[in-house]
Amino acid sequence: MGISLYDTLSRTVKELERGENGKCFGMYCCGPTVYGPAHIGNFRTFVVQDLLRRLLEFAGYNPLHVRNITDVDDKTIRQSQAEGISLKAFTEKWTERFHADCKALNLLDPHQEPRATAHIQQQIDLISNLIKKGFAYKGNDGSVYFRVSAFKDYGRLSHLDPSEVNVQGVGSRKETQSADEYERDAITDFALWKARKEEDGENFWKSPWGEGRPGWHIECSAMSMQYLGETMDLHAGGIDLCFPHHENEIAQAEAVTNKVFAKHWLHIVHLMVEGRKMSKSLGNLYTLKDIEEKGFSPMVSRYLLLSAHYRQPLNFTFDGLHAAQSALGRIESFVSNLLTAADWSNEKWTQLAASPQIPEEWSIFGKAWDFLVDDLNTPASLGALFTAMNNCPGTTDQGNARNILKVLAAVLFAFGLRLFTEKKIILEIPQKIRDLAEMRWQAKLSKDFALADTYRKQIAALGWEILDRKDGYDLKQ
RNA sequence: GGCACGGUAGCCAAGUGGUAAGGCCGAAGUCUGCAAAACUUCUAUGCGUCGGUUCAAUUCCGACCCGUGCCUCCA
Numbered sequence: 357m358g359i360s361l362y363d364t365l366s367r368t369v370k371e372l373e374r375g376e377n378g379k380c381f382g383m384y385c386c387g388p389t390v391y392g393p394a395h396i397g398n399f400r401t402f403v404v405q406d407l408l409r410r411l412l413e414f415a416g417y418n419p420l421h422v423r424n425i426t427d428v429d430d431k432t433i434r435q436s437q438a439e440g441i442s443l444k445a446f447t448e449k450w451t452e453r454f455h456a457d458c459k460a461l462n463l464l465d466p467h468q469e470p471r472a473t474a475h476i477q478q479q480i481d482l483i484s485n486l487i488k489k490g491f492a493y494k495g496n497d498g499s500v501y502f503r504v505s506a507f508k509d510y511g512r513l514s515h516l517d518p519s520e521v522n523v524q525g526v527g528s529r530k531e532t533q534s535a536d537e538y539e540r541d542a543i544t545d546f547a548l549w550k551a552r553k554e555e556d557g558e559n560f561w562k563s564p565w566g567e568g569r570p571g572w573h574i575e576c577s578a579m580s581m582q583y584l585g586e587t588m589d590l591h592a593g594g595i596d597l598c599f600p601h602h603e604n605e606i607a608q609a610e611a612v613t614n615k616v617f618a619k620h621w622l623h624i625v626h627l628m629v630e631g632r633k634m635s636k637s638l639g640n641l642y643t644l645k646d647i648e649e650k651g652f653s654p655m656v657s658r659y660l661l662l663s664a665h666y667r668q669p670l671n672f673t674f675d676g677l678h679a680a681q682s683a684l685g686r687i688e689s690f691v692s693n694l695l696t697a698a699d700w701s702n703e704k705w706t707q708l709a710a711s712p713q714i715p716e717e718w719s720i721f722g723k724a725w726d727f728l729v730d731d732l733n734t735p736a737s738l739g740a741l742f743t744a745m746n747n748c749p750g751t752t753d754q755g756n757a758r759n760i761l762k763v764l765a766a767v768l769f770a771f772g773l774r775l776f777t778e779k780k781i782i783l784e785i786p787q788k789i790r791d792l793a794e795m796r797w798q799a800k801l802s803k804d805f806a807l808a809d810t811y812r813k814q815i816a817a818l819g820w821e822i823l824d825r826k827d828g829y830d831l832k833q
Numbered sequence: 834g835g836c837a838c839g840g841u842a843g844c845c846a847a848g849u850g851g852u853a854a855g856g857c858c859g860a861a862g863u864c865u866g867c868a869a870a871a872c873u874u875c876u877a878u879g880c881g882u883c884g885g886u887u888c889a890a891u892u893c894c895g896a897c898c899c900g901u902g903c904c905u906c907c908a
Binding site for chain 1: 834835836837838839844845846847848854855856857858865866867868869870871872901902903904905906907908
């Protein structure tokens with residue numbers, strides 16, 4: 357079964373083409389610039405990319421997933437200097453944090469994770485080629501710029517007319533020209549190589565055009581072509597990257613190769629927080645850690661991020677997190693009940709969920725799978741998943757329960773949702789609470805319920821709750 | 834001004850030319866001494882407004898109202 361996906365360039369839903377002769381499906385994802393913790397909006401993009409990666413594997417596309425780390429730009433340099441540490445130490449710190457967050461969100465590791473600073477030579481080579489072919493020139497400031505007017509297809513991806521960029525009459529576009537923009541021939545020309553400036557400190561590399569550093573689009577062109585060839589199957593990123601980043605990547609690559617840079621473009625729409633655009637000034641830039649501290653496990657965040665279609669804005673709210681938490685809990689209950697029917701342990705489930713067999717037949721979850729491969733329709737798929745669970749017959753039949761669990765494990769693996777991950781926080785339970793709880797338990801056993809309730813109230817007054825089990829009780833704060 | 838997207842129950846969110854998936858919340862019930870959990874059931878004559886096409890429109894077309902994104906910081 358193939359996977360259909362909306363393509364930004366053609367503005368249509370197209371079935372992804374498989375590589376010829378079993379060749380890998382090359383997938384390049386624009387990764388983070390590591391200058392601070394990634395926020396939940398960044399992770400919407402990475403989670404959707406991860407979902408696609410998983411579907412590609414299940415559907416037999418044999419994906420080769422490349423996601424870069426941008427570890428040199430204005431922000432990384434500025435911040436590292438502010439903290440008085442080297443750029444390398446600074447970006448490594450935030451790369452580690454990024455990896456930890458990815459792991460918490462159950463993102464599969466990309467097969468390659470190239471860093472911009474480790475591919476300076478490839479970028480220099482690409483720029484040299486662009487100059488040789490007449491697509492780039494050295495500006496008065498010593499920087500090298502791409503000549504947009506020389507590349508006739510510029511603007512095709514984002515459907516923007518380059519002659520109209522920057523000349524709108526109304527609109528709310530801010531004046532964001534940097535000081536060196538007057539050094540270029542045209543306002544739309546963008547930097548391929550930035551000449552060294554004093555404020556760059558020690559962060560520069562030698563090049564045929566003098567000391568400096570790469571511009572902020574060239575690394576993706578250079579690295580994606582290095583790992584995936586001149587034409588890759590798919591290129592993905594957040595919607596904001598469509599213009600100018602991806603437009604520039606296409607220009608840089610196609611001007612040199614004269615070949616199609618990417619066959620398919622995937623852009624993930626931004627998320628909002630509590631109905632508003634995320635921004636530092638509104639103080640609503642949540643990191644995964646912020647959300648965990650409010651009591652929501654990363655899997656809850658992942659569920660919420662997948663609960664809306666990736667081409668619709670997603671409103672990230674705490675109400676939504678609660679809903680996601682409850683929904684995930686429902687799935688967990690369903691699995692727990694089936695495990696009992698199947699006479700399987702929780703360990704068996706963990707094992708099943710970690711490396712599920714690709715089902716030949718998706719049985720009752722067929723629709724859930726079909727929706728996923730139809731332009732990643734996760735909300736419809738989740739709907740089908742719950743419908744299947746609600747209609748689930750024969751939950752007491754061992755064989756049936758086992759079959760359902762096997763397929764469900766695969767569905768949940770496709771979603772990248774791990775169950776039963778809520779941290780079991782082992783709190784120090786005060787001795788007084790323990791004593792009261794034990795006394796209540798004894799009172800209950802001797803059927804003195806009035807006394808038992810008195811203890812329950814006392815415990816509640818101290819902020820604890822008793823949850824009875826068949827043969828004992830749990831204490832919860 | 835250009836390009837694009839959206840307005841579906843209290844909240845979130847799919848979908849379709851033939852009469853509204855699903856989740857959350859809420860309500861009722863079963864089961865437990867109580868509580869919690871779990872399970873069962875219920876919850877939009879309605880899909881921004883007004884027209885048009887049609888046997889039939891929430892779904893197509895047009896106009897209008899409201900909201901959002903992008904137009905060189907941004908996932």
